[in-house]
Every structure is written in structure tokens, then in C-alpha cells.
Amino acid sequence: MRPEGQALRRSVLIVVVLAVVLPIVAGAGQTLRTAFGLHEGLGGGLSLAPWSQLFALPGMATSLRLSLITGVGSTLLALILALGLCVALQTSGRAGWGARALAPVLAVPHAAVAIGFGFLIAPAGWIARLLAAALGWQDPPLVATVQDAAGLALLLGLVVKELPFLLLVMLAAARQVPVATSLALGRSLGYSAAAVWLRLILPQLWPLIRLPVLVVQAYALSCVDMAMILGPSNPPTLAVAVTRWFGDPDLAMVYPASAGAVLSAALVAAVLLGWGLAERGLARAGLIWLRRGARGRAEAGALRLASGLGVAVLGLGFAALMVLLLWSFAFRWSFPDPLPESWSLRLWANPQGGWGRAAGYTLGLGLAVTALCLTLAVAWLEAEDRSRAPRAAWATALIYLPLLLPQIGFLYGLNLLFLRMGLTGGVAAVIWAQALFVFPYVMIALSEPWRGLDPALIRTAASLGAGANRRLFSVKLPTLLGPILVAAAIGFAVSVAQYLPTLFMGAGRIATLATEAVTLASGSDRRVVGTYAVLQAALPFAAYGLALAVPRVLYRNRRALRGGM
């Protein structure tokens, strides 16, 4: 091991620990202290009072139940539908096409999806309008289809948002599993393709997709933006309730709010533990099932049903984006009409109306956060290369940590710490907080292509006398331009989607498209909300477009380097 590699490795580790781990641990610790009555600003000693306060709040039990049902239900449903679609795409040989078609959909931020989905399924939404035209309705139906008390709209909205992600992860994982061999062998033993998928391929696939599934699960249990837009409002899900209590004018509410944040974290931990236990139980049951040797003729139908529903959900996602676009250009669109009566560019032509400033903040923050995270990720990967050490399990855990912890669990505490450091309300605090969630995605996106780089290329450069730095800047980075830009686009998309970190660290002074869209979503003019949501979706789209276009233009005479994804 060479000292040069050691130094880089050590400094990257120090930066990650100081900038990522420490704030999270400190924030979580501060939230925990407040949950037990310890708060420097407000005084008060160690007590369980916040907890009795929390459980005395009206609707607490309902909030907890709502979070559990929407969180676990949506993740399970998205997983099952993704599996059905993955099998269907693999069987038809269209997996590559599916992956390319899904990538941009993935970029659409949560809030925009939720708003569009709401515009779609609301009593006076697009679906009702289309039905009204067919059935001759004059008035919207009197059913609460959005923000319904059971949380079904939220559950379905989460499925719409997470299905493309899980499907993409599954398709990528399936490339690392001997799918064709398993199918040929299993079918020659009398099993249908569906039976082989469930008995042989899924058990091989699961270890590769476990972590992303858990990330989706943690998010679904603790998301705030989508739950505010689509979830019931009184009582809301636990994460929304906690966010509201933190924002309560009565400062003493931070006590039960902190206890709620800790409860929310405990809920995530308990559910993730439940997945672990279910995995073991299912593995054991699966083995008994496999040993029984039933050839499973009926399973093909079940998987086809799942893929059919999956297609329908993907369709809802596309329709949600369409309806956002329609509203942002609509001038008059009254109820039973399937399309707007008249169109207008009024909102788009008037950035001073508000969206200009929000878009500017979103763009600036996104670029800064992405640059920061990309630099750190490249430094990390280069340090791994130079020290010639594979990534340790704890390092992987470190990368995933911010994605598995509920944001609400440590953002309040972090905000308090930033407040004491005089950072709150500034752009720097928001950049820092967003980077906590952007860095993992950039790292995940860049790791595989980085490791897939042909080692012969590096050895050749070294044998020509290029030192480590020249190998990095003249060989690795240019060769990996495509994947680096894609990782940057993903990071940018994640930044554009950030709601809670921007809200908490910006102290309400930094209005991005995400915070504005969520705020406006409750009861504002659909045309205005549509404009914000379209912009929020358009920025990541543009980033992906650039990530794909730049290598094509720059490397137009270099076939091997042109593909971005």
C-alpha cells in the first residue's frame, strides 16, 4: 500500500465522517435529548413528559396506523408489480428497452408526481372528467379520492413513484443473475417460466435488491411531501403530524414533536427488522415449497396479473405528468370537459409571479450540491483505487445510512445545532443538508461503472509513465464522462426533489420549487401548482437530457465512449 493512497483515503474518510456521519448522529442525538425533555434553549430536565404529551395528542394512534399501512402496503405492492413487470420484460426480451424508457421517469420528483397524481384521481380530476364525458355526469362525484381517510390515494401515489425505481433496480440486478440458464434448466425439469422465477431466480435476485427495497421502505414510512399532498390531513401520517408540530407557533410543541420524530425512527427500524425476519421466514418456507416439487402451473397467471397492474400503474404515472403539463398551459378548464377550453401562456410568461425565483434557487442549489457530492464521490472511489482495498461492509452501510434513517428523525436536531453555529436559514445550511441525501445516490450510481472500468487501460497509462493524478484526470475521468454525467443528473434530480431538508434548514426563507409546490398544492389554483410541478419535473429531465447528449456530441468520433447509460 502506498502512502499517497493512504493519505487520500484518510482525508476522504475524515470529510465523510465530519460532514455526513457526525451531523446525522448529532442531529439524531439532539432530537432524542429533546424527546426526553432536555433542551438547552427552553430549559427543563430529563423527563418522560414529551412522551405522555405525544400519546395524548388527538389522532396519534390513527397517524401511526396510517403511516404503517401506507408505508408497508405501498412498498409491498410496488415490489410485487415490479417483479411482474421485470419477468414480463425479461421474457419478451425487452429489458434494455424498459430500462431506457424508465430512467427519465425516475427523475420526476416526489412532489411533482404526487401533485400530478392528485390532479388525475381527484373527484374533479382528469379521470373523472374523462368518465364524465362518457357517462354524462354534470358534477364531480362526491367521493374523497384524494386525501381520503384510509390513505389509499397516498398508498397508490407512493406505488406510482416507487415502481419505476424498483423495476429499474430489478432489471439491473437480473443482469448479474444467470436468468437464461436458470430458465432453461428449470423448464427442462418441468417448471413453467413463472415457477422458475419465483423458486430459483427471485432468491438469487433478492440479495442484490434488498438494500434498495429497504431504502424505498424507509422513505415510504417517513415521507412528508407526498403525504401532505395525497394523504389524509386530519389526522395525517405520523411524519406529517411531526412536521406540523415542529412548525407549531407554540414552542413547547417541540417536546412531543421530538418524541414523535423518535417514534417515527423507531417505526422505520421496527419495519426494517420485520423485513429481515420476513426474509428469513420466507427463505425457510420457500425451501419447503421448493422441496415439495409442485410445478406451479397457476403462477404464470399471478405474475401476468402483477405485470398488467404494473403497466396500469406506469400508465397512471405518465398520465399524471401529462395532466400537470395540461394544467400549466390551461386558461379555462371547467368540469366535465376532457381538455381545457382555452389555453394561455400567462403563467409561463410571468416568472416574477414567483416561479422564477424558486426555479433560480432550485437550480443554484442543485448545481452546488451536485458539484460537491460528485467531487466527494470521485475522491472516495479514487481513494479506493489507490489503496487497492475493496469497499468494506461498514463503508457501504455508511453510504446508505442517510437513506435508511427517516429525515424527520434528525433534521430538527441538526437544525438546532446549525442554529447554534449560526448557519440556519442560509444557503450553506441547505446545501449541506441536501448533500446528505444526494451523496449516497451519486455514490451508488457511480460505483459500478467506476469498478467496471477496464483495468488494462489504467495499467497501460501507468506503463507509459502516467502518475496517479494523470491517470485520474487524463484517463479515468474522460473515459467515465458518460457515467459521471448520469450520476450528476441523478444527484441533481435528488436535490431538486428535497423538501424537508430545504424547509428545515432554510428556515422558510429559501423557497425552492419543492417547498413552493408542496405549500401551494393544498388548495391553490391548479394552473399555478401545475406550473411549479412541471418546472420541478422539467429540471431533472433537462439534466438527464444533457447527461445523455454531452458525451454524444463530445465523443461523436469515439464510439466506445458515447453511451451515457
Place this chain on the structure above:
Amino acid sequence: MALQIEALTISPRGGPALFAPLTLTVAPAAVVTVMGPSGVGKSTLLDAIAGHLAQGFVQSGRIWLGGRDLTTLPAEARGIGMMFQDAVMFGHLSVGDNLAFGLTAALRGRAARRAAVEAALQTAGLAGFYNRDPATLSGGQRARAALMRTLLAEPQALLLDEPFSRLDAGLRAEIRSFVFDHARARGLPVLLVTHDGEDAAAAAGPVVQL
């Protein structure tokens, strides 16, 4: 039960046929060897008979097994066992569970099924290997275990896709007679694809050149 192939042709979509129309009959307990240089479409022929033909290929002609027309049946409904070049064992399952996966569903009862798998392991010289990791098996052990897995599914015909080519010379003769003996004992028609003359000689049956 005989395996009959009637004027079978295979061609890549829009391309010329891989070989002249093939008609042959494999009698029960007989081994027919198909030989030819690599790339001529030997494996593709087996894929077509077993029902694994990849998208992008077109076939014509008919395939019969004991009077049953298999031509349009999916692979899993044909009752044709197949041995592949690599004797693939599923690494996430134990050796015994690999065999249990093959065992026909017709045999019921946990104890009876376990006994059938143990007996097959015994036959393969792998007694006591139920819980072993397949990655720890030698090439010969793996080939024998893979054959047992195929036979436990109670196929009515057996296709061999150069299953001996990856074995070293000493092991080859042993595994070859192990496979042929078991297939004969069950009266299975066997179609062997190889480019090794020794395989054909050992099979002691008709040889078809592609």
C-alpha cells in the same frame, strides 16, 4: 417410447436454414449421436427439440414423443430432460435441494421425497452430501448430481448437449457410461450432440452428421 423428428428445419428469422431438413427416430434405450463442426447448429437443434429455441429463430417440421406431438408445447410440458455442457448446479441451494427441485411432483410426502433424493445421491456416489454446497463438488460429482436431478424429474427422453466436453479425459469414460447406463435402464431415447468421435463410439448407436 420413441423420440421422432420429422423434417425439422431451423433458420434465423429471414436467414437460410442451419441444416437440411432432419428426420430421425430414436428408439427407447437407444442413443443417437448428432455430430458436426461447432457453429453448425447442434445446440440449436437440441433447443428446438426441448422447446428452448430463442426468439429470432423459426422452425418447421414436427417433433413426436411416443405418439405425442410436442411441436407447439412449451418446454416444461414436453417431458424432455436435458443435460447441459456445464452441469449447472444452483449455488444458493444445497446439493440435495438441487436434486429435490428436480424430483417429480407426482411423488408425495416429505419423507418419501427426502428418501428419493437420498437414494439418488447414493446412486451418484454422493451419499451424505444432501447439505453440501454444490460449489465444493468436483467436476465428476457435479455431472453425476446433475444427471440425477434430470432423471428425478422422470423425463421420457434425454437430450445431451456435449455434457462430457468439460470433463478431463480420465473422468469422461466413467461419466459417459454412468449416463448411458442410467438412460438405458430407464428405456429413455437419448439424443447426444458432440464433436468428439469417442463419445459417438461409446454411444454405439446411429450417428447423424449435420
